[in-house]
Each structure stands twice: as C-alpha cells, then as structure tokens.
Amino acid sequence: MPPRTIKFRAATVAAVLALGTPLLAASPQAGAVEPGPVTDYCQGQCDDILPPGENGNATLVDILGNKAFGTHPEHSDDQLDRYNGLVAGHTGLTDRKLADFFNDASFGVPQDQVESVTSPRDDVTITRDKASGVPHIKGTTRYGTEFGAGYAAGQDRLWLMDLFRHIGRGELTSFAGGALANQGLEQQFWPQAPYTEADLEAQVEYIRTHEGARGEQAMADAQAYVDGINAYREKSKNGRYFPGEYVLTGKIDAITNVGEIQPFKLTDLISIASVVGGQFGGGGGGEVQAALSLLAAQQKYGVAEGTKVWESFRQREDPEAVLTIHDGTSFPYAGKPGKARGTALPDAGSVTAEPLIHDRTGSAGTDRKAPVQAPAPLKKAQGIYDDGVVPEGSLPGSGSGAHKRGMSNALLVSGKHTASGNPIAVFGPQTGYFAPQLMMLQELQGPGISARGVSFSGVGMYIQMGRGQDYAWSATSAGQDITDTYAVDLCEPDGSTPAKDSTHYLYRGTCTAMETLEHTNSWKPTVADSTAKGSYRMQVRRTNYGIVTHRATVGGKPVAYTSLRTTYRHEADSIIGFQMLNDPSYVKDAASFKRAASNIDYAFNWFYADSRTAAYYNSGMNPVRAAGVDPALPVRAGRAYEWQGYEPAANTAAYTPFAEHPHSSGQDYYVSWNNKQAKGYAAAGFGLGAVHRGDLLDDRVAKLVDEGGVTRASLTRVMAEAAVTDLRGEQLLPELLKVIRSEPVTDPELNAAIQQLDSWRAAGSQRRESSAGSHAFTHADAVRIMDAWWPKLVEAEFRPGLGDGLYEALTADLATDESPSAGHGASGAHSGSAFQYGWWGFVDKDLRQVLGQPVKGPLARTYCGDGDADSCRDALLASLKQAVAQPATEVYPGDDNCRAGEQWCSDSIVHQPLGGIAQKAIHWQNRPTYQQVVEFPAHR
Known part of the structure; x- marks a missing residue:
C-alpha cells in the first residue's frame, strides 16, 4: 500500500456502505476445548510490548471508518499508548508499575481473560486474550500447531505478508501500484536478492536435503504454516471478511466478490526471508565507496600518508570503542592484513554505477526526475544519499558497509548484581514502526515447540525472539563483514578487447557470460493509488562472484565490481537455529542456547537469560578469507583471493568455527546497541569509534551494576532514559x-x-x-x-x-x-x-x-x-x-x-x-519496537 493517504472513488465507497457490514463481517469464531497449560517458570515476571497492536488486518469497512472517523479495528492500536507512556512514566517506575507499560508475557490465557477460541482443525486451538488479542496457539500434533500458526498469521497479517512476498520478488508496483514509495521498495530489495523461481525452489530443496532431520522437519513445519495461511485466505475470501486493501488495489470487486488472493507457497517464505534477512541481518559490503575515499586521501596526502589518514577514519580496531564483551577476551576476525594481496583499487574517475532501471514508460517515463524517492521506513544508507533518494543506476551495496539498519538494543545484568540473585534482561529488536507492524506476537505450544514472542510476518513457523519455558532470548543486528566486493576482469568471447560495459567476464580462466536477471513492472490507477499508468524494467547482472554493482578500470583494464554475501542463496537456512530456540528439549541452558544461535546464518548478536546465567553469542556465516585479503576494500576475482572452499553453484565456502565467534557467559553485564562486539572483531564499516550510541547504555548500566541490587524496573529505567x-x-x-x-x-x-x-x-x-x-x-x-x-x-x-x-x-x-x-x-x-x-x-x-x-x-x-x-x-x-x-x-x-x-x-x-489503517504520532524514543523485560526465578 502507498503510505499515509488513500483516495477513494465516491461510487465505490457509497456502494460498500450501502451494502452494510455483513459484506465484510468479523471472522467467525468456533468454540473448542483448550489444551492444558505448560509449566511457566517465569512466574509472572516476563513482560513484553509491540506497538501499535496485534491486529494488523482491516476490512474495507474498517478502513473507511478509520479514514472518515478515526476509528480503529479492535486490538489494532491498544499497545500504542502504553509504549508511548514510558517516556513520561519511566522516572517513577517500579516492578509493580511495569504492567502499565508492558503486556503480561506469561504462557497461556486465564479463563476470565479469554476473548475467543478458534479451532481451524481438530488438533489445534487459537485462544486470544482480552487485553491485547495475542494468539496463543496450542496443538496436539506438530502439523496442527504449525497450521494454527499460519492460520493466526493470516488473521493478523494477511495483506502484509502478501505485500512482502511481492517486495521480495521485485513485483510490488505491479501488485500495489506505481507510487514512488512502492518503486523505491522494490528497487531497494530485489537487486540484493534477485532470485528466479528456480532459485527460490532450490533454496527450499537445499534445506530439506542438506540440513538432516531438522531440515526435513523445518520444511514440513513450513508447509503446515503455509497450509494454515491458505486455509484462512480461502475462508476470509468466501466469508467476505478479507483485508480491505484487496478491494482498494483492484484485486477483488467489493460488490461481486470476484477476484482472488493468490495462494501462498513455500517459495514465498524464501522471498520474505530475503527481505527480512537482507535488511536486518546483513553485514559488510560498501568496499567500492571505501576505495573511493581511500583514493581521495591518497590524492591529497600521497599514498603512505593518505593511507594512514584513511585508516584513522576507518577505525577497524578503535581501542576506545564500547564493547559488548568487555572482559578483554579477543576474537580476531576481518582485520587489516600485514601485507595485503589482490586489492583492486579503481583508477581515479573510472567508477560508474551499474544501471538498474530501464525502459520507463507512462508515469515512470524518462521525462520524470531521475532519482526515485526512497521510503524512509525501510531504506538503507547503502546506495541512498543524504537527501533520501536512490540515484538512478545505483544498487544496494554501493554505500558504506557500516550503514545497515540496526537499532535494536539489549541490556542484561548477571545475577550477582541483581536484588533477586537472578539475571535480568531488557532487550528487543528495533525493526522500525509500521502499521501493521512487520512482526507479530504469538505463543506456540505443541510437540517440540514451546515459546512466546515475535516472528516476522510470513515466516512465523517459530518464535524468532521471545521466551521459552525457563529462558528468554533476543537479538541485535551485528553487521560483521559477511559481504565482499570482487573485481572481475571483463572479456569478449571472440578474444577482442573488452569494454567497461562488456557482459562477459573471466571465471577461473574461462570467458563466461554474465546472467541477466530482469523484472518488468507495470501499473494502472486504483482506488488506493492514483498514480497514472506506467512501467519500467529492473535489470541486474549476476556472476559467479555475485551481483554486478559498478564498472571501472583497474590499471587501465575494464572490470566489473560485484557484491557477494555468504547468505545469498541461503536466505532461509537460519530456520534450523530458530527451530532449536523454540525446542525445550534442545535449549536447556546458556551453552545449548549458544549452539542453537550458531545455526543462524545472518549476522546477529544473540542474548540469553534464564534464572542462572546471562549469555551472548554472535551468529553469522563468516567466510574464511584467503590469506592477505583486505576485507575492507575490493579484491581481484580469482582462486588465489576467493573465500576458502568457495563453490559458486550453491554459494558455499568455509566458515569460521563456533569458538571464533564472539561469545560469553556470566559477564557482569552486557549491552548492545549495534556497537562493536569484542576486541579484535574488526568493524565492517565506518563509525565504531570512541563515541557511539552504545555508550548511552554502557555508562548507565555500569553505574547500576556498581551500585548493585538491580531490578527489572531499574534496568528498564536505564533503557528508557537512554532512549530520550x-x-x-x-x-x-x-x-x-x-x-x-x-x-x-x-x-x-x-x-x-x-x-x-x-x-x-x-x-x-x-x-x-x-x-x-x-x-x-x-x-x-x-x-x-x-x-x-x-x-x-x-x-x-x-x-x-x-x-x-x-x-x-x-x-x-x-x-x-x-x-x-x-x-x-x-x-x-x-x-x-x-x-x-x-x-x-x-x-x-x-x-x-x-x-x-x-x-x-x-x-x-x-x-x-x-x-x-x-x-x-x-x-x-x-x-x-x-x-x-x-x-x-x-x-x-x-x-x-x-x-x-x-x-x-x-x-x-x-x-x-503498510495498509489502510493510520496511527497517531507518538513521542520520540530511541527504543526497540518489540521489547521484553524478563527475570526468571526458577528453572527446570
């Protein structure tokens, strides 16, 4: 959906209102017997919050009411005021008052708090609580549990999931209209993961066949989840209580009900995962821009002095940087080599960005202003300039490797410094503010699954951040260097001299054609988007060393710069780690938690707390680079400089082992606000220096720990004070x-x-x-x-x-x-x-x-x-x-x-x-979108 405003055709609105609410009545609720509760070792001391509200679906009547009268569907905004209220309420906060600003995150729903019980199958119930409408999904079979998760996701995020599977495929404008914000989204995300359907299917098969029994179970769970989504999709369509955005975008006729919501499939989950993982779990890249600033420094000061100046700004290993692991433990990775090999700096003035947009027509025509306005909520600084526009022809990966969207934070204090003697955690992911939210709250209870928390909409087979029976966990974006830039030599098949725009390159001695991947999007005006008819074509070129982002010359010879990240073609492999985190028979303590987190391929910092231990683990597919390669700058393509063990077909390589990732248990306290992880763990980009946002947490938590007697309320106060x-x-x-x-x-x-x-x-x-x-x-x-x-x-x-x-x-x-x-x-x-x-x-x-x-x-x-x-x-x-x-x-x-x-x-x-419902503005606070406050007094 285009942001902020929706224009309605008067005839359509009048027709819908004349028909009345039966056309889009509330979803029917079927009575069912709720399975018995599981043991909850948090004993009422787990809380969470996710504004604006759990309900992210709105019928057409709901949307019209919101636009005309400011009304909101039930549970679509009931967490907003509590979230906002902490700004003024944190100074007098006590443990008892936490309930004023957070939800009770206990397992189950007390009988007097049950709002509804739905049973889409005999082996699962979805119980929603009165307070927030959160779905508590309990299954007697594994399939039923996951089916219920998909069904509840359809109830709460059907339109949003549809939106994001189209964003991941680069098809948003064809789906939701040609508004500039929509163009910006698909131009931002599709080039970083430009998959064909065969590519998506191959990733599903890879998990099923390369991850053993857990991989087979993950794909079975994912299929059950998709089945649940489709069951709700069909029922809501037949019952005429589907999201109203399908009418406003012309997908379904409001009067005849003619039209279709396309079925979901497993490959949609891969597409959605590529958006989520690329936005929040990437790291590194930006080596071309780094090379340009290095050349500028060398031009001004000479090579030796200029390099010294540049390195002082690059700050790969600033001794004054705030650290998550601050006990002196070192985890060397991606540092500057003593003597670099294969560095491929461009010739001065030779770099040009690879064009992305072609063949504009109509409202996307060539008479339009070239830059496309980027939507502020989801943009990355990579390839996006300070005025908020994506220059035509730029691709993600062209900017600084440090500029990844992060923002999540975590504060944990070990038990020896708390009033109770149990660790305390206040943590959560910052994924931006949207209506509906990108994530959804849920509880999952079934065979091999026992957790409550949030999952990104459309990939909610498991809880991704939340709590188990006697432990809680969360993440912050880590951003370590898992993306490299290669300079591939260009060639011509007939042996003639190549040009900068040649479409063949040398791969291990053979002149090889680049693969051309294209998407043509076209749109016409709808009720939701009045943008005039138009179309354009997106095109990227893919090599065995990744996606082409720039062209240049190196030593006078033409090259293409490519961007290659380890998680490319592995967008959903992390499902194994999430499966483990949800499994109470696997995660029993800090050690097993860290092992589970190590199965998550994206670059995240993972934090854990139970009644005994606070712990930390940094995940990510960190490639083992060839000796002498400088990861901060472009490197020549070729066997001598490739990742060790690199095979391009499935993008696999050798990765650093478990013990070499920053990890810790029982440190006095941990803070993370996308700061440097540990000594020796080189920054993947600029900005991890002597002053960082993490200092706002570190200084306050250190003082709190020195005073002792930390409580849930006092740690929350520290977070809230830093947030303003x-x-x-x-x-x-x-x-x-x-x-x-x-x-x-x-x-x-x-x-x-x-x-x-x-x-x-x-x-x-x-x-x-x-x-x-x-x-x-x-x-x-x-x-x-x-x-x-x-x-x-x-x-x-x-x-x-x-x-x-x-x-x-x-x-x-x-x-x-x-x-x-x-x-x-x-x-x-x-x-x-x-x-x-x-x-x-x-x-x-x-x-x-x-x-x-x-x-x-x-x-x-x-x-x-x-x-x-x-x-x-x-x-x-x-x-x-x-x-x-x-x-x-x-x-x-x-x-x-x-x-x-x-x-x-x-x-x-x-x-x-991201849909038809708007929300009021709230006070600024530099705080996670979803947040937990937890303290476990007991353990299994």
Whole structure:
C-alpha cells in the first residue's frame, strides 16, 4: 500500500456502505476445548510490548471508518499508548508499575481473560486474550500447531505478508501500484536478492536435503504454516471478511466478490526471508565507496600518508570503542592484513554505477526526475544519499558497509548484581514502526515447540525472539563483514578487447557470460493509488562472484565490481537455529542456547537469560578469507583471493568455527546497541569509534551494576532514559564547551546560547516534553541550537583540513548527522532510531587532540583549526553563530506529517502505513519496537 493517504472513488465507497457490514463481517469464531497449560517458570515476571497492536488486518469497512472517523479495528492500536507512556512514566517506575507499560508475557490465557477460541482443525486451538488479542496457539500434533500458526498469521497479517512476498520478488508496483514509495521498495530489495523461481525452489530443496532431520522437519513445519495461511485466505475470501486493501488495489470487486488472493507457497517464505534477512541481518559490503575515499586521501596526502589518514577514519580496531564483551577476551576476525594481496583499487574517475532501471514508460517515463524517492521506513544508507533518494543506476551495496539498519538494543545484568540473585534482561529488536507492524506476537505450544514472542510476518513457523519455558532470548543486528566486493576482469568471447560495459567476464580462466536477471513492472490507477499508468524494467547482472554493482578500470583494464554475501542463496537456512530456540528439549541452558544461535546464518548478536546465567553469542556465516585479503576494500576475482572452499553453484565456502565467534557467559553485564562486539572483531564499516550510541547504555548500566541490587524496573529505567537522551549533548557537548570557553565569549547572543546548551547538558541532554502531552520540549531552544549546530560544526571542523574532495568522500562513507528529526541518514525521518551513524567519534578524538588530552587510537592529523586551539575555537564559534541565527522553520522544515518549525512533531515517531489503517504520532524514543523485560526465578 502507498503510505499515509488513500483516495477513494465516491461510487465505490457509497456502494460498500450501502451494502452494510455483513459484506465484510468479523471472522467467525468456533468454540473448542483448550489444551492444558505448560509449566511457566517465569512466574509472572516476563513482560513484553509491540506497538501499535496485534491486529494488523482491516476490512474495507474498517478502513473507511478509520479514514472518515478515526476509528480503529479492535486490538489494532491498544499497545500504542502504553509504549508511548514510558517516556513520561519511566522516572517513577517500579516492578509493580511495569504492567502499565508492558503486556503480561506469561504462557497461556486465564479463563476470565479469554476473548475467543478458534479451532481451524481438530488438533489445534487459537485462544486470544482480552487485553491485547495475542494468539496463543496450542496443538496436539506438530502439523496442527504449525497450521494454527499460519492460520493466526493470516488473521493478523494477511495483506502484509502478501505485500512482502511481492517486495521480495521485485513485483510490488505491479501488485500495489506505481507510487514512488512502492518503486523505491522494490528497487531497494530485489537487486540484493534477485532470485528466479528456480532459485527460490532450490533454496527450499537445499534445506530439506542438506540440513538432516531438522531440515526435513523445518520444511514440513513450513508447509503446515503455509497450509494454515491458505486455509484462512480461502475462508476470509468466501466469508467476505478479507483485508480491505484487496478491494482498494483492484484485486477483488467489493460488490461481486470476484477476484482472488493468490495462494501462498513455500517459495514465498524464501522471498520474505530475503527481505527480512537482507535488511536486518546483513553485514559488510560498501568496499567500492571505501576505495573511493581511500583514493581521495591518497590524492591529497600521497599514498603512505593518505593511507594512514584513511585508516584513522576507518577505525577497524578503535581501542576506545564500547564493547559488548568487555572482559578483554579477543576474537580476531576481518582485520587489516600485514601485507595485503589482490586489492583492486579503481583508477581515479573510472567508477560508474551499474544501471538498474530501464525502459520507463507512462508515469515512470524518462521525462520524470531521475532519482526515485526512497521510503524512509525501510531504506538503507547503502546506495541512498543524504537527501533520501536512490540515484538512478545505483544498487544496494554501493554505500558504506557500516550503514545497515540496526537499532535494536539489549541490556542484561548477571545475577550477582541483581536484588533477586537472578539475571535480568531488557532487550528487543528495533525493526522500525509500521502499521501493521512487520512482526507479530504469538505463543506456540505443541510437540517440540514451546515459546512466546515475535516472528516476522510470513515466516512465523517459530518464535524468532521471545521466551521459552525457563529462558528468554533476543537479538541485535551485528553487521560483521559477511559481504565482499570482487573485481572481475571483463572479456569478449571472440578474444577482442573488452569494454567497461562488456557482459562477459573471466571465471577461473574461462570467458563466461554474465546472467541477466530482469523484472518488468507495470501499473494502472486504483482506488488506493492514483498514480497514472506506467512501467519500467529492473535489470541486474549476476556472476559467479555475485551481483554486478559498478564498472571501472583497474590499471587501465575494464572490470566489473560485484557484491557477494555468504547468505545469498541461503536466505532461509537460519530456520534450523530458530527451530532449536523454540525446542525445550534442545535449549536447556546458556551453552545449548549458544549452539542453537550458531545455526543462524545472518549476522546477529544473540542474548540469553534464564534464572542462572546471562549469555551472548554472535551468529553469522563468516567466510574464511584467503590469506592477505583486505576485507575492507575490493579484491581481484580469482582462486588465489576467493573465500576458502568457495563453490559458486550453491554459494558455499568455509566458515569460521563456533569458538571464533564472539561469545560469553556470566559477564557482569552486557549491552548492545549495534556497537562493536569484542576486541579484535574488526568493524565492517565506518563509525565504531570512541563515541557511539552504545555508550548511552554502557555508562548507565555500569553505574547500576556498581551500585548493585538491580531490578527489572531499574534496568528498564536505564533503557528508557537512554532512549530520550541526545548523544551529542551527553558525550560531545562537554568537550565543545571546554574549547569554546577557553577564553571569555564576548558576543551576548553567543553567550546566551552557550548558557542554554550548558543548562541542557547539566539537566541530562534529553529530548523530552516539559509535561506529558505538551508537545513542547524542556530546553527547546538548546535542542534547536544543537540540531542546527552539529552539521555546521562538523563541516567547520573538518572540511578546511581535509579539503572538499576528501571530506565529501568520507561523508559518503559515513553521514555526519542522524538526529531524531533528521530526514536523512540510515533510518530516515520519524523512525525513532537515531544516533546510530554520525561523526561523533571523529569529533571527540579531534577535540581531545586540540585540548591536549590523551587519545588512544588518535586521528592521523588534528583538523579543528589545523590543530591550533584558538583557530579551532574561532571556527566553532562561527558555526555556532550561524546555528543560533537559523530559525526553527529551517531547522525543522516540515513534511507530510508536520508543519515547518514544529520541533516535537519533527522528532515524533510515525507508524508508516503498510495498509489502510493510520496511527497517531507518538513521542520520540530511541527504543526497540518489540521489547521484553524478563527475570526468571526458577528453572527446570
């Protein structure tokens, strides 16, 4: 669905309303006997939350009512106010008050809390609770349990699942209309996993035949899940209570009921998994852009000094970076080799992006502006510039490897520091804010399955993050380097001289044709999307070394740069790890949990808590690289530089063993906010330096642990306080003020601004309302000044010394700013997540160098004022004066949701509609979308 607005044809609306609600009546509920409960060792001390609400389906009447009167279907928004309320409510939070802001995540539903019981088969019941409408699925057979999971997924996310299987196939505009947001989604995701149907079927077969008994069981479970989805699909269509978006997009006629919801199949699950895994579980890549900034540094300073300068910004192993494993344990991986082999830097000025879009017609015609507006909720910074557009011809993988969507966080404290003596965890994934949500809550109880939590819609055979009978687990995006860029030599079959656009390449000595993969999308106006008729063709070229992203010359010879990630062609193999996490006979302690997590191929940090142990494991298919290969830069294609044991047919290779992945049990505490995992585990991109968002958690949790007696409420308070804190104000403003105040400031206007900033800093540098519901920040002027000042001060501090070319190349690697109100950066406007990507660490090191303070892992040069303290002060004051003069209407220019100058609104979280129901904006907080607060007092 196009975001935000839906235009309705008056005749259609009138016809539907005339027919009344029987056309789209509520789903019938069949009575059934609920199976007995399982033992719940959490004993009422597990809570969770997932805004805006569990119900993500809306009939046409529901959608019309929402647009006309602001009404919401039941359970579609009942978790929103509780989630929002923690901003004001966390300061006085107690364990007892947690229930005001979280759901009770206990197993089962008390009899007096049962809202409905549905039995789609004799061997499964779906019991929904009154409080939130969460489906509690209990089966007497394995097939029935998984069938019930699919049926419940259809009840809660049918339209969303349909949307995402089309996104994964690059067919969204043909399915839902040619709106720019839809074009942006399919152009973002399809090129990173451009599979044919045969490719998708091969992945299903690979799991079934290469993963042993668990693989066979996984595919049987997946088939049962699909069967359940299809059962609900058919019943809702026949009963006329299907999602109203099918009418609005012209799939079904509202009056005659003619039309079809296409059946789901196993390959749809692979397609959906490719979107989810690529968005949240990737890592690395971006080596072409890194090479361009290295060349810019070498051009300015010479090869030796330029490389030194570049490495100081690259910060592969910054000794000041916040670590998840902070006990000194080292896990060497993907570091800089002593002497690199095979590095393939492009010739200066030779790089061009591989075209993606071709043959525009109609509303997609060539007379249109070339860049396609990227949808802020789901975009990655890779290939997306700061103005939020995907340049025509760019492909995912062209930007910085650090710019992966992450944002999830985790806080765990071991039992020796808690009031109860049991570990406590507050953790969850940040997957953006959507209506309906990308994930759905459910409980699964059946043979070999016992868990409650969230799963991504359409791949919910198992709980992906949640709790078992006596343990809970969650994840954050890890982003370690599992994607490499190869420079493949181009050739012509007849032996003639190749050009940059040649479509053949040398593979192990043979001139081989690139495989051309295409998708043509066309659309016409619908009720939901009035975009005029149009079409275009997406095209990528695939090699045995991955997808072609750029063309260039290296040493004067033409090459194609390709992007190859280990999880390509293995989008759903991680199903084995999730199956284990849901199996109470497998996960019994921290050690078995880590083994289960090691079967998840995507790059994630996994966290675990039971009544005895807090633990951590980093998952991912980390390739074993050839000796001497530098993973931060493009490498020549060829056997000498391939991953060890690489076979292209199924994209398999040798991977680092279990023990070499960062892992730990029983550390005093763990924090993760997409920061560096451990000593020696090299950063996959720019930005893991001396100041990171993870510091907001680490400093607070360390203090809490030192004080002792940690409770669920106190750990939640720490998370919630960090969630409304401005990283720049807390971590950088003290140094900025120290430089500025090295001499008296004589300008009265600047002095007033400095006092405002200092008062804000002293009060905690928070972006919070002066009172709940006021929509006005305390210290509003200081927040405005900081928002205006930061990009100006970074440029004033670094551009003069670096020069235009190098500064622009480095800011292409890492954007300077990602404040909550920013409509740029990796997460876009109104998305909640902030301060993941920025020049925080660079500014910190540079200012400390100016002040003469000790710096571990310093920048190769001092840039502010060319190292002169007085000149640095003058530059900062000049940029501050510009910021003070900038009116709020320019700092917060307004958008579809806010008028210019509306500060609170600019920060606010907006649940981006992926269907016909809209939600109100809520207060900004830098917090997981789904979150658990758990403490187990007992164990099996």
